Amino acid sequence: MIKILLVDDHAVVRMGLKVLLNAVPDMEVVGEASEGNEGIEKALELTPDVVLMDLSMPHGKDGLSATSELKKRLAETAILILTMHDDEEYLFRAIQAGASGCVLKSAPHEELINAIESVCNGNAYLHAAATKRLMEEYLGSVKNDGSDNYQLLSDREKEVLTLIAKGYSNKDIGEQLIISVKTVETHKSNLMDKLQMKTRPELVSYALKKGLLGYGM
Missing domain, CATH: 3.40.50.2300 (Response regulator)
Known part of the structure; x- marks a missing residue:
């Protein structure tokens, strides 16, 4: 059984x-x-x-x-x-x-x-x-992990990055941080620009490598 x-x-x-x-x-x-x-x-x-x-x-x-x-x-x-x-x-x-x-x-x-x-x-x-x-x-398909640009992120952008990597939707992130979905999207766009990334999987891999989820590669 x-x-x-x-x-x-x-x-x-x-x-x-x-x-x-x-x-x-x-x-x-x-x-x-x-x-x-x-x-x-x-x-x-x-x-x-x-x-x-x-x-x-x-x-x-x-x-x-x-x-x-x-x-x-x-x-x-x-x-x-x-x-x-x-x-x-x-x-x-x-x-x-x-x-x-x-x-x-x-x-x-x-x-x-x-x-x-x-x-x-x-x-x-x-x-x-x-x-x-x-x-x-x-195997490291993400070539640019943006490690040199992490310091450019604001505290709020770091929070959004962590929640994105944990699998939360923009709506869930907005509810947790008490901000609008539009503001979440703005933070996401800004942090992707700073980290020079274009996709959500790139953000997830980066967050793992940075140890933002409490476990890493």
Whole structure:
């Protein structure tokens, strides 16, 4: 029996996953949590085989930070990131944090079940496109990391950079910093200009290298 812990800030999502997974003969949802800190506490208490971890949770500890901390304290538990983002950058960051893989919330039920079985058996769950992007990022496809220009960023731009790298949307960032979405976009544009970057994946790789997420390359 594969014991599973669900960590997602949406109760409806957790309920749907619980119904789905408990219907699988060799799987059982043993607990639920609505944010990262609670997820860590429940994992330490229940020692599940697999944790399904939401990536973006606006309240409490986010999925990547929780994954990084949980792997240090419960190394044998496999962590599978659940996300609505289809960019390969999120898989790269999840692996860096210690996750065994990443599944889209829009994926078919069969894919989720296969992914859980795979990571429970000690394997990584990667699809072809994500693997290609992961290798490109790991081998240093970003040629200019902007390391000499970090000091040019304002404190607010550094905050925005960190939240972007953690997977938050412009709306989520605005809510956390109590600024408008338009202001978030302005800060993002300014910091990209200063760092001489053009894409979100470049910002994520840079943030990892700078150790802005608490874990790095």
